[in-house]
Amino acid sequence: MSQSTVDQLGFLRRLRAVKDYTTEPIAEEAIQDILEVGRWTGSGANKQPWEVIVVRDPDVQQKFGDWGAKPAATAGVVLLIVSASDGAAFDEGRLAERLVLGAAAHGLGSTVATLKGEGPASARELLGIPPERRVTTLVAIGHTDVEVRGARPKNPQARKPMDEFAHWDRF
Protein backbone atom coordinates (compact mmCIF):
# COMPACT_ATOMS: atom_id res chain seq x y z
CA MET A 1 0.00 0.00 0.00
CA SER A 2 1.40 3.42 -0.91
CA GLN A 3 2.03 6.05 1.75
CA SER A 4 -0.70 8.30 0.32
CA THR A 5 -3.23 5.44 0.58
CA VAL A 6 -2.24 4.90 4.21
CA ASP A 7 -2.48 8.64 4.92
CA GLN A 8 -5.83 9.08 3.20
CA LEU A 9 -7.43 6.01 4.81
CA GLY A 10 -6.15 7.26 8.18
CA PHE A 11 -7.60 10.70 7.53
CA LEU A 12 -11.02 9.21 6.70
CA ARG A 13 -11.01 6.73 9.58
CA ARG A 14 -10.00 9.29 12.21
CA LEU A 15 -13.01 11.52 11.55
CA ARG A 16 -15.29 11.82 14.57
CA ALA A 17 -18.00 14.34 15.40
CA VAL A 18 -16.75 17.15 17.67
CA LYS A 19 -19.24 19.25 19.65
CA ASP A 20 -16.89 21.02 22.08
CA TYR A 21 -15.22 24.16 20.71
CA THR A 22 -12.92 26.85 22.05
CA THR A 23 -13.70 30.53 21.41
CA GLU A 24 -10.78 30.89 18.98
CA PRO A 25 -12.10 32.34 15.70
CA ILE A 26 -11.92 30.44 12.41
CA ALA A 27 -9.65 31.87 9.71
CA GLU A 28 -11.60 33.02 6.66
CA GLU A 29 -9.12 31.13 4.47
CA ALA A 30 -10.17 27.89 6.16
CA ILE A 31 -13.86 28.65 5.57
CA GLN A 32 -13.14 29.32 1.90
CA ASP A 33 -11.26 26.01 1.58
CA ILE A 34 -14.11 24.09 3.22
CA LEU A 35 -16.65 25.76 0.92
CA GLU A 36 -14.50 24.91 -2.11
CA VAL A 37 -14.41 21.25 -1.07
CA GLY A 38 -18.20 21.37 -0.65
CA ARG A 39 -18.78 23.11 -3.97
CA TRP A 40 -17.23 20.16 -5.83
CA THR A 41 -19.42 17.52 -4.17
CA GLY A 42 -21.00 15.10 -6.64
CA SER A 43 -24.80 14.94 -6.93
CA GLY A 44 -27.45 13.06 -8.91
CA ALA A 45 -27.33 14.18 -12.55
CA ASN A 46 -24.91 16.88 -11.30
CA LYS A 47 -27.93 18.96 -10.22
CA GLN A 48 -26.07 20.44 -7.22
CA PRO A 49 -29.42 20.93 -5.44
CA TRP A 50 -27.92 23.02 -2.66
CA GLU A 51 -26.58 26.30 -1.35
CA VAL A 52 -24.80 27.11 1.88
CA ILE A 53 -25.22 30.10 4.21
CA VAL A 54 -22.10 30.96 6.20
CA VAL A 55 -23.19 32.16 9.66
CA ARG A 56 -20.83 33.77 12.20
CA ASP A 57 -23.34 35.97 14.05
CA PRO A 58 -23.48 34.77 17.69
CA ASP A 59 -27.16 35.77 18.00
CA VAL A 60 -28.15 33.73 14.96
CA GLN A 61 -25.99 30.81 16.12
CA GLN A 62 -27.66 30.89 19.52
CA LYS A 63 -31.06 30.69 17.80
CA PHE A 64 -29.93 27.62 15.82
CA GLY A 65 -28.88 26.11 19.14
CA ASP A 66 -32.27 26.88 20.66
CA TRP A 67 -33.96 25.30 17.63
CA GLY A 68 -32.38 21.93 18.30
CA ALA A 69 -28.94 22.21 16.67
CA LYS A 70 -27.17 22.69 19.99
CA PRO A 71 -23.51 22.66 18.84
CA ALA A 72 -24.25 25.65 16.55
CA ALA A 73 -24.44 27.99 19.56
CA THR A 74 -20.76 27.68 20.47
CA ALA A 75 -19.25 26.95 17.04
CA GLY A 76 -16.73 29.27 15.38
CA VAL A 77 -18.77 29.16 12.19
CA VAL A 78 -21.96 27.45 11.05
CA LEU A 79 -22.61 26.30 7.49
CA LEU A 80 -26.38 26.06 7.03
CA ILE A 81 -27.38 23.91 4.06
CA VAL A 82 -30.30 25.11 1.94
CA SER A 83 -31.52 22.39 -0.42
CA ALA A 84 -33.93 22.34 -3.34
CA SER A 85 -36.49 20.17 -1.54
CA ASP A 86 -36.82 17.11 0.69
CA GLY A 87 -36.04 14.99 -2.37
CA ALA A 88 -32.47 16.31 -2.15
CA ALA A 89 -31.76 14.68 1.24
CA PHE A 90 -29.41 12.05 -0.19
CA ASP A 91 -27.28 14.59 -2.06
CA GLU A 92 -27.34 16.86 0.99
CA GLY A 93 -25.82 14.03 3.02
CA ARG A 94 -22.97 13.81 0.51
CA LEU A 95 -22.35 17.56 0.81
CA ALA A 96 -22.46 17.51 4.63
CA GLU A 97 -19.91 14.71 4.74
CA ARG A 98 -17.51 16.66 2.56
CA LEU A 99 -17.90 19.82 4.66
CA VAL A 100 -16.93 17.95 7.85
CA LEU A 101 -13.98 16.37 6.03
CA GLY A 102 -12.90 19.77 4.71
CA ALA A 103 -12.97 21.08 8.28
CA ALA A 104 -10.96 18.06 9.47
CA ALA A 105 -8.34 18.75 6.79
CA HIS A 106 -7.85 22.14 8.48
CA GLY A 107 -7.53 20.45 11.88
CA LEU A 108 -10.94 21.79 12.91
CA GLY A 109 -13.62 19.86 14.78
CA SER A 110 -17.15 19.73 13.41
CA THR A 111 -20.45 17.96 13.60
CA VAL A 112 -23.62 17.63 11.58
CA ALA A 113 -26.67 18.91 13.48
CA THR A 114 -30.33 19.37 12.56
CA LEU A 115 -32.98 22.00 13.18
CA LYS A 116 -36.02 20.46 14.83
CA GLY A 117 -39.72 21.34 15.24
CA GLU A 118 -40.33 24.93 14.15
CA GLY A 119 -36.60 25.41 13.57
CA PRO A 120 -36.60 25.13 9.76
CA ALA A 121 -39.55 27.55 9.40
CA SER A 122 -37.97 30.02 11.84
CA ALA A 123 -34.60 29.84 10.07
CA ARG A 124 -36.26 30.49 6.70
CA GLU A 125 -37.94 33.61 8.05
CA LEU A 126 -34.84 34.89 9.84
CA LEU A 127 -32.47 34.47 6.89
CA GLY A 128 -34.73 35.22 3.93
CA ILE A 129 -34.94 31.66 2.57
CA PRO A 130 -37.86 30.82 0.23
CA PRO A 131 -40.54 28.62 1.89
CA GLU A 132 -40.23 25.68 -0.51
CA ARG A 133 -36.60 25.05 0.38
CA ARG A 134 -35.37 22.30 2.71
CA VAL A 135 -33.50 23.86 5.67
CA THR A 136 -32.77 21.02 8.07
CA THR A 137 -29.06 20.42 8.25
CA LEU A 138 -26.15 22.51 9.40
CA VAL A 139 -22.49 21.81 9.95
CA ALA A 140 -21.05 23.40 13.11
CA ILE A 141 -17.28 23.97 12.96
CA GLY A 142 -14.80 25.13 15.58
CA HIS A 143 -11.41 24.62 17.13
CA THR A 144 -11.74 21.47 19.23
CA ASP A 145 -11.77 22.08 22.98
CA VAL A 146 -9.49 19.14 23.74
CA GLU A 147 -9.88 19.43 27.51
CA VAL A 148 -13.70 19.41 27.61
CA ARG A 149 -13.86 16.74 24.91
CA GLY A 150 -11.34 14.53 26.73
CA ALA A 151 -13.40 14.70 29.93
CA ARG A 152 -16.51 13.21 28.26
CA PRO A 153 -17.24 9.53 28.86
CA LYS A 154 -16.23 7.37 25.90
CA ASN A 155 -18.70 5.17 24.07
CA PRO A 156 -17.14 1.67 24.13
CA GLN A 157 -19.13 0.34 21.13
CA ALA A 158 -19.51 3.32 18.85
CA ARG A 159 -20.26 1.41 15.64
CA LYS A 160 -21.87 -1.93 14.85
CA PRO A 161 -19.42 -4.72 14.05
CA MET A 162 -18.34 -5.40 10.48
CA ASP A 163 -20.43 -8.58 10.12
CA GLU A 164 -23.60 -6.58 10.87
CA PHE A 165 -22.55 -3.80 8.51
CA ALA A 166 -21.40 -5.71 5.42
CA HIS A 167 -22.80 -8.82 3.73
CA TRP A 168 -21.14 -10.63 0.88
CA ASP A 169 -23.15 -11.59 -2.23
CA ARG A 170 -26.59 -11.62 -0.53
CA PHE A 171 -28.40 -9.85 2.29
Place this chain on the structure above:
Amino acid sequence: MSQSTVDQLGFLRRLRAVKDYTTEPIAEEAIQDILEVGRWTGSGANKQPWEVIVVRDPDVQQKFGDWGAKPAATAGVVLLIVSASDGAAFDEGRLAERLVLGAAAHGLGSTVATLKGEGPASARELLGIPPERRVTTLVAIGHTDVEVRGARPKNPQARKPMDEFAHWDRF
Protein backbone atom coordinates in the same frame (compact mmCIF):
# COMPACT_ATOMS: atom_id res chain seq x y z
CA MET B 1 -1.01 25.68 6.12
CA SER B 2 0.54 22.35 7.12
CA GLN B 3 1.51 19.77 4.51
CA SER B 4 -1.17 17.37 5.76
CA THR B 5 -3.84 20.07 5.32
CA VAL B 6 -2.64 20.67 1.75
CA ASP B 7 -2.58 16.92 1.04
CA GLN B 8 -6.03 16.28 2.54
CA LEU B 9 -7.69 19.24 0.82
CA GLY B 10 -6.10 18.09 -2.45
CA PHE B 11 -7.38 14.55 -1.91
CA LEU B 12 -10.93 15.84 -1.32
CA ARG B 13 -10.87 18.30 -4.20
CA ARG B 14 -9.52 15.83 -6.74
CA LEU B 15 -12.43 13.42 -6.30
CA ARG B 16 -14.46 12.99 -9.47
CA ALA B 17 -16.95 10.32 -10.47
CA VAL B 18 -15.39 7.60 -12.65
CA LYS B 19 -17.60 5.36 -14.80
CA ASP B 20 -14.98 3.74 -17.04
CA TYR B 21 -13.23 0.71 -15.58
CA THR B 22 -10.68 -1.83 -16.75
CA THR B 23 -11.28 -5.56 -16.16
CA GLU B 24 -8.52 -5.76 -13.51
CA PRO B 25 -9.98 -7.30 -10.34
CA ILE B 26 -10.15 -5.39 -7.05
CA ALA B 27 -7.99 -6.71 -4.20
CA GLU B 28 -10.09 -7.98 -1.29
CA GLU B 29 -7.89 -5.95 1.08
CA ALA B 30 -9.01 -2.77 -0.70
CA ILE B 31 -12.66 -3.76 -0.36
CA GLN B 32 -12.18 -4.38 3.37
CA ASP B 33 -10.53 -0.97 3.80
CA ILE B 34 -13.36 0.77 1.95
CA LEU B 35 -15.95 -1.05 4.08
CA GLU B 36 -14.08 -0.07 7.24
CA VAL B 37 -14.13 3.60 6.21
CA GLY B 38 -17.86 3.25 5.53
CA ARG B 39 -18.59 1.48 8.80
CA TRP B 40 -17.34 4.51 10.76
CA THR B 41 -19.56 7.01 8.95
CA GLY B 42 -21.46 9.34 11.27
CA SER B 43 -25.27 9.26 11.30
CA GLY B 44 -28.15 10.98 13.09
CA ALA B 45 -28.21 9.86 16.74
CA ASN B 46 -25.56 7.30 15.68
CA LYS B 47 -28.37 5.05 14.39
CA GLN B 48 -26.22 3.70 11.53
CA PRO B 49 -29.38 3.01 9.50
CA TRP B 50 -27.57 1.01 6.83
CA GLU B 51 -25.95 -2.17 5.65
CA VAL B 52 -23.92 -2.87 2.54
CA ILE B 53 -23.98 -5.86 0.20
CA VAL B 54 -20.69 -6.54 -1.58
CA VAL B 55 -21.46 -7.80 -5.09
CA ARG B 56 -18.84 -9.25 -7.45
CA ASP B 57 -21.08 -11.59 -9.47
CA PRO B 58 -21.03 -10.39 -13.11
CA ASP B 59 -24.60 -11.61 -13.68
CA VAL B 60 -25.94 -9.64 -10.71
CA GLN B 61 -23.88 -6.59 -11.71
CA GLN B 62 -25.30 -6.77 -15.23
CA LYS B 63 -28.81 -6.77 -13.75
CA PHE B 64 -28.01 -3.65 -11.70
CA GLY B 65 -26.81 -2.07 -14.94
CA ASP B 66 -30.04 -3.05 -16.71
CA TRP B 67 -32.02 -1.58 -13.79
CA GLY B 68 -30.61 1.88 -14.34
CA ALA B 69 -27.28 1.81 -12.48
CA LYS B 70 -25.26 1.45 -15.69
CA PRO B 71 -21.70 1.68 -14.28
CA ALA B 72 -22.41 -1.35 -12.05
CA ALA B 73 -22.26 -3.68 -15.06
CA THR B 74 -18.55 -3.15 -15.72
CA ALA B 75 -17.33 -2.33 -12.19
CA GLY B 76 -14.81 -4.51 -10.35
CA VAL B 77 -17.06 -4.53 -7.32
CA VAL B 78 -20.42 -3.02 -6.40
CA LEU B 79 -21.39 -1.93 -2.89
CA LEU B 80 -25.18 -1.92 -2.70
CA ILE B 81 -26.52 0.18 0.20
CA VAL B 82 -29.51 -1.20 2.11
CA SER B 83 -31.04 1.45 4.37
CA ALA B 84 -33.65 1.34 7.11
CA SER B 85 -36.21 3.34 5.13
CA ASP B 86 -36.55 6.39 2.87
CA GLY B 87 -36.11 8.56 5.97
CA ALA B 88 -32.48 7.45 6.01
CA ALA B 89 -31.65 9.12 2.68
CA PHE B 90 -29.54 11.89 4.25
CA ASP B 91 -27.40 9.47 6.28
CA GLU B 92 -27.14 7.21 3.24
CA GLY B 93 -25.64 10.13 1.32
CA ARG B 94 -22.98 10.52 4.00
CA LEU B 95 -22.13 6.81 3.76
CA ALA B 96 -21.97 6.86 -0.05
CA GLU B 97 -19.59 9.82 0.01
CA ARG B 98 -17.25 8.00 2.35
CA LEU B 99 -17.30 4.84 0.24
CA VAL B 100 -16.21 6.77 -2.87
CA LEU B 101 -13.49 8.51 -0.85
CA GLY B 102 -12.32 5.18 0.54
CA ALA B 103 -12.05 3.88 -3.02
CA ALA B 104 -10.14 7.01 -4.07
CA ALA B 105 -7.67 6.47 -1.20
CA HIS B 106 -6.87 3.13 -2.86
CA GLY B 107 -6.42 4.82 -6.22
CA LEU B 108 -9.65 3.30 -7.49
CA GLY B 109 -12.31 5.06 -9.54
CA SER B 110 -15.92 4.97 -8.43
CA THR B 111 -19.31 6.54 -8.85
CA VAL B 112 -22.62 6.69 -7.06
CA ALA B 113 -25.44 5.22 -9.17
CA THR B 114 -29.12 4.55 -8.51
CA LEU B 115 -31.54 1.76 -9.32
CA LYS B 116 -34.56 3.11 -11.17
CA GLY B 117 -38.16 2.04 -11.83
CA GLU B 118 -38.62 -1.59 -10.80
CA GLY B 119 -34.92 -1.84 -9.92
CA PRO B 120 -35.23 -1.59 -6.13
CA ALA B 121 -38.04 -4.19 -5.97
CA SER B 122 -36.16 -6.54 -8.30
CA ALA B 123 -32.93 -6.16 -6.29
CA ARG B 124 -34.78 -6.93 -3.05
CA GLU B 125 -36.17 -10.12 -4.53
CA LEU B 126 -32.88 -11.23 -6.09
CA LEU B 127 -30.76 -10.68 -2.96
CA GLY B 128 -33.19 -11.57 -0.17
CA ILE B 129 -33.70 -8.03 1.17
CA PRO B 130 -36.83 -7.36 3.29
CA PRO B 131 -39.50 -5.33 1.45
CA GLU B 132 -39.53 -2.34 3.84
CA ARG B 133 -35.88 -1.51 3.20
CA ARG B 134 -34.67 1.30 0.96
CA VAL B 135 -32.50 -0.14 -1.84
CA THR B 136 -31.78 2.73 -4.20
CA THR B 137 -28.11 3.56 -4.12
CA LEU B 138 -24.99 1.65 -5.06
CA VAL B 139 -21.36 2.57 -5.35
CA ALA B 140 -19.61 1.08 -8.40
CA ILE B 141 -15.84 0.74 -7.98
CA GLY B 142 -13.11 -0.25 -10.42
CA HIS B 143 -9.66 0.46 -11.72
CA THR B 144 -10.04 3.59 -13.84
CA ASP B 145 -9.77 3.00 -17.59
CA VAL B 146 -7.63 6.07 -18.20
CA GLU B 147 -7.73 5.76 -21.98
CA VAL B 148 -11.52 5.54 -22.35
CA ARG B 149 -12.03 8.20 -19.69
CA GLY B 150 -9.54 10.57 -21.32
CA ALA B 151 -11.33 10.29 -24.66
CA ARG B 152 -14.63 11.58 -23.23
CA PRO B 153 -15.55 15.22 -23.93
CA LYS B 154 -14.87 17.43 -20.90
CA ASN B 155 -17.61 19.44 -19.25
CA PRO B 156 -16.26 23.03 -19.19
CA GLN B 157 -18.48 24.25 -16.30
CA ALA B 158 -18.90 21.24 -14.08
CA ARG B 159 -20.00 23.10 -10.91
CA LYS B 160 -21.85 26.32 -10.26
CA PRO B 161 -19.63 29.26 -9.29
CA MET B 162 -18.86 30.00 -5.65
CA ASP B 163 -21.15 33.03 -5.43
CA GLU B 164 -24.12 30.86 -6.42
CA PHE B 165 -23.09 28.13 -3.98
CA ALA B 166 -22.27 30.10 -0.82
CA HIS B 167 -23.95 33.12 0.76
CA TRP B 168 -22.61 35.03 3.74
CA ASP B 169 -24.91 35.86 6.67
CA ARG B 170 -28.20 35.68 4.73
CA PHE B 171 -29.71 33.80 1.81
